[in-house]
Amino acid sequence: MNKAPDRYAIIGHPVAHSRSPQIHAEFARLTGHPLQYDRIDASPQQFTTLLREFLGSGGRGLNVTQPYKEEAYALCHVHSPRAERARCVNTLYIQGDSTLVGDNTDGIGLITDLRRNQHVMIKDSRILVLGAGGAARGILPALLSEAPASIRIANRTPKRAQHLAAGLRHQGRASGGGFDELRGMSFDLVINATSASLNGELPPLPRDLLEPGAVCYDLAYGERPSLFMHWAEQEGASLVLDGWGMLVEQAAESFLIWRGVRPPTATLLALHPH
Numbered sequence: 001m002n003k004a005p006d007r008y009a010i011i012g013h014p015v016a017h018s019r020s021p022q023i024h025a026e027f028a029r030l031t032g033h034p035l036q037y038d039r040i041d042a043s044p045q046q047f048t049t050l051l052r053e054f055l056g057s058g059g060r061g062l063n064v065t066q067p068y069k070e071e072a073y074a075l076c077h078v079h080s081p082r083a084e085r086a087r088c089v090n091t092l093y094i095q096g097d098s099t100l101v102g103d104n105t106d107g108i109g110l111i112t113d114l115r116r117n118q119h120v121m122i123k124d125s126r127i128l129v130l131g132a133g134g135a136a137r138g139i140l141p142a143l144l145s146e147a148p149a150s151i152r153i154a155n156r157t158p159k160r161a162q163h164l165a166a167g168l169r170h171q172g173r174a175s176g177g178g179f180d181e182l183r184g185m186s187f188d189l190v191i192n193a194t195s196a197s198l199n200g201e202l203p204p205l206p207r208d209l210l211e212p213g214a215v216c217y218d219l220a221y222g223e224r225p226s227l228f229m230h231w232a233e234q235e236g237a238s239l240v241l242d243g244w245g246m247l248v249e250q251a252a253e254s255f256l257i258w259r260g261v262r263p264p265t266a267t268l269l270a271l272h273p274h
Contacts, residue, residue, distance in 0.1 A: 004036075005035045005036045006036070006060045007035070007036045007038070007059045007060060008024065008036070008038075008061045009037060009039065009040050009054055009063070010037075010039055010062070010065055011040040011047070011050065011051055011054070011062050011063070011068065012041070013041055013042055013043060013044070013047075013067065015039045015040065015041050016039065016041065017222070018039055019247065021037045021039060023248060023251045023268055024037040024251060024255065026263075026267065027251070027263035030263050031259065031263050040054060040062075047071060048071075048075065055092075055094055055100070060258060061092055061093040061094070061254070062091075062092040063091055064090050064091070066133075068134075069089060069090055069104075069135075069138060070134050072088070072102060073102055076092070076100050076101060077099045077100050080101070080103040080104070082107060082108070082141065082142070083102045083103050085171065086107065086137045086138050086139075086140070087137055088104060088134045088137045088138055089104050090105060090254075091105050091253075091254045093257060093258055103257055105250040105254050105257070106246070106250050107140075107142025108142055108250065109247070109248075109251070109253060110219075111143070112249040113245035113246045114215075114217070115146075117269060118241060118245070120215050122146035122148055123147045123148065125148050125149060125187075126150050126187045126188050126189070127143060127148050127187060127189045127191065128151075128152050128154060128182070128187040128189070129153050129193055130154055130155075130191065130192045130193055130228075131153075131154075131193035131195075132161045132164045133194075135193040135194075136164065139191070139193065139219070140153070140164070140174070141168065141171055144172035144174065145172075147172070148172070148189075151168075151173065151174045152174075152175055152177075153174065154178065154179050154181070155177075155179075156179065156203070157178075158176070158177045162175075162177060180204070182205065186208065186209060186211045187209060187210065187211060187214060188213070188214055188215070189214065189217070190214065190215075190216045190217070190237075191219065192216075192217070192218040192220070195220070196228070202228060205231065210232075210236060210237055214236075214238060215237060215241070216228070216229070216235075216239070217240075217241045217242075217243070217246075218242045220243055221242045222242070229241075229242060245269055248268045249265060
């Protein structure tokens with residue numbers, strides 16, 4: 001009798017749009033590791049229950065997406081060093097003794113896409129990160145490890161950005177504040193870590209934020225370029241990217257954690273949704 005494939009899933013709200021099942025199905029094909037990968041749409045009231053039910057029924061691992069990355073961190077018994085630095089997780093798995101381990105592959109996914117796939121220089125660059133939620137938390141430690149000149153975090157609630165920056169100061173030069181404080185500043189790399197683009201909104205950004213040759217990167221991805229990406233093109237960015245490459249690369253890192261092999265990503269990177 002054939003053994004049933006190992007089960008994995010992505011949990012979040014909403015998750016119907018997620019391309020993770022297709023990505024992991026392709027990784028399974030490329031590596032010869034048969035697995036089943038599903039979506040779990042969990043309301044805030046259901047999140048902890050559905051997570052535990054999936055893992056308790058034999059699920060081998062989970063990816064966690066918005067808005068639960070910080071909540072998932074609190075549920076873990078053990079954290080990887082990069083999850084500890086980010087204080088949020090996007091990858092979960094069970095060790096043999098039923099220990100729930102949390103890791104974060106968002107940062108390495110972004111860095112791999114920027115450096116290896118897009119050949120973007122991060123060292124000594126001035127970086128602006130829009131948003132101070134779980135998506136920003138996941139990428140900031142990895143960005144700081146690349147030795148940028150500085151990172152500015154901007155958020156609708158300035159205190160949240162300031163608090164996040166204060167927690168990162170031992171890792172590098174980070175500061176935070178509101179969008180209105182960006183006037184007069186300019187950046188080499190602007191990363192949108194808000195969910196505004198998905199809702200057809202744009203943070204209130206001043207003009208002349210971009211240095212010549214600036215790169216703009218939206219962590220979200222979709223069938224069409226986001227409002228942030230349109231803004232970046234109008235402002236003269238030299239390179240405008242969405243989060244497809246990061247999604248594929250962070251998924252490959254999750255697959256490595258779960259299966260012990262890092263799948264090739266080139267074929268998936270070429271299958272950009274738009």
